[in-house]
Amino acid sequence: VTKKQSDTLNDLGRFSEPALFVMISLAEGPKHGYAMTQDIEQMTGQRPGPGTLYGAISRLESRKWIEPLPSDDRRRPYRLTGVGQKVLRARLDALRAVTKVAQARLAAG
Amino acid sequence: MNLWTRAAFMLIRLHPPAWRQRYADEVRTLVDADASRPGLAADLALSALSEWSRAGGASLLAFGRTLGLAVARLTVASILSWMVVAAGLQWLEPPPWPVDAAFRVVLAGPMAQAALAALAVSSFEWTRRRPVLARLAVVAAFVWLFVRFSSPAGVLVGAAGGWVFALVILSGIRGDERREAPGKVFHPLSAWMATTSVFVLVSVILEVVGLWTRGHATYPLIRHSIEPIASLSPFFAPGIAVFGGACVLLASGVASVLSWSAIVRARPLLGWLATFAVCWAPSLPGRMPAGMIAMAVLSWLFASSRFDRTWRCGEPPGGVTAQSPAQRHRSAAGRALARFRHFELVSALAAVTIAAGVSYIVLLAFLHITGVNPGDARRNPMLIAQWALAPALLTVFAAVLFASSRIPRSLGPRVPFQQVTP
Secondary structure (H helix, E strand, O other), X not given: OOHHHHHHHHOOHHHHHHHHHHHHHHHOOOEOHHHHXXXXXXXXXXXXXXXXXXXXXHHHHHOOOEEEOOOXXXXXXXXXXXXXXXXXXXXXXXXXXXXXXXXXXXXXO | OOHHHHHHHHHHHOOOXXXXXXXXXXXXXXXXXXXXXXXXXXXXXXXXXXXXXHHHHHHHHHHHHHHHHHHHHHHHHHHHHHHHHHHHHXXXXXXXXXXXXXXXXXXXXXXXXXXXXXXXXXXXXXXXXXXXXXXXXXXXXXXXXXXXXXXXXHHHHHHHHHHHHHHHHHHHHHHHHHOOHHHHOOOHHHHHHHHHHHHHHHHHHHHHXXXXXXXXXXXXXXXXXXXXXXHHOOOOHHHHXXXXXXXXXXXXXXXXXXXXXXXXXXXXXXXXXXXXXXXXXXXXXXXXXXXXXXXXXXXXXXXXOHHXXXXXXXXXXXXXXXXXXXXXXXXXXXXXXXXXXXXXXXXHHHHHHHHHHXXXXXXXXXXXXXOOOHHHHHHOHHHHHHHHHHHHHHHHHHHHHHHHOHHHHHHOXXXXXXXOOO
């Protein structure tokens, strides 16, 4: 994953955080919207609204970081693509580095 | 169903159509499953705003990019083609500006020759195979143009403006090389707007600069062809001007539409031949309405013609086929020829012959009525070319477009058009 790709997650604006949560949720396996909502609520303590959730999904899908799976139901499951996994990994690495620095500074302070 | 659920469903309907088609069912399922609350409606309202701004921004961007690319291509093609004839006209008449003759001889002369040489190569190579050479030709053409029509005091400013303009266009061409399949589908409206705006822009620049620097019409062709006739018979002057202007503008309008299509669809040879006719568009009264109407009609004909669909075959909405540019060009040419039925070919040839003959007769009749000695007129080959070939070009292009449009098929039984998969 190039720097440009990982930066693009930040370029999602107000959807960058929900998009990250969606990707983390899908890292476990394919899920439909309702399952994602519940998973994100369990993970973060906040329930994303349907507009926010599908705003993030549409942006992730347009970047081919997630893809829909065929379904006869109204609820269509999504899964993380290979590129999406790499983007997510790069983003988490970046967050880990930031967290490490922050914790070190807090400990020093 | 409570108030907030109703509001949520209504807000889902307020999203852009593409979004609704793709996600509305899933979102409705979520709303059904979720406990209705004001926050949910607010979330969907924000989402609708966000999606509309996203869709609108993308559409505007795509339209602007498409229009800009079409304008850039047509401007480059028109000016380069016009330059060929302008260079020829320079040989026909002595330099009219003794003050800046040195500039033209030292600077514009070699530059024009270099640009012409580059044009010969770039007309076949364009930006695909020899991008650097083609770009050099573009830059040289613009600098040459601005120098050609600038007063000595404005040479530097004009040249600088030419470079800036050229750089803007070059950046568009570079962007075009990077673009992907969806951007390749040009809308006829964009073509019409592009041809119109380029034509108006170039005409206005040439006229304003020409009138400002020399006090008369920019094109030497007009002075040589129209002014003597008009001066001999003032009564017929407006009619001659409008007729001539309509003819050449119609031809140039067709040429513009065709050149747009040809260049966009990577058909350089046809593009250059078509844009060569653009240079025959002198500045005459009444030309703008005629040109506008012609371009509108011809764009519509083009949009309903086989050519548009033929040239789109190689670039389906799903993406460009995995062919090299050369392969794509050959296959596109083959497909175009395969569609070009004998009937249309014979009709087109007949139309050229008849139109050329009729135009020549009309020309002689006008000269006879206005009292001009046809012998004098015949001494000026450009006059004959302008008056005879412009209507001929118009006729043949219009005939081909008409023959390939939906109109004849709607008038009687014809072989249905078959889409050939690339």
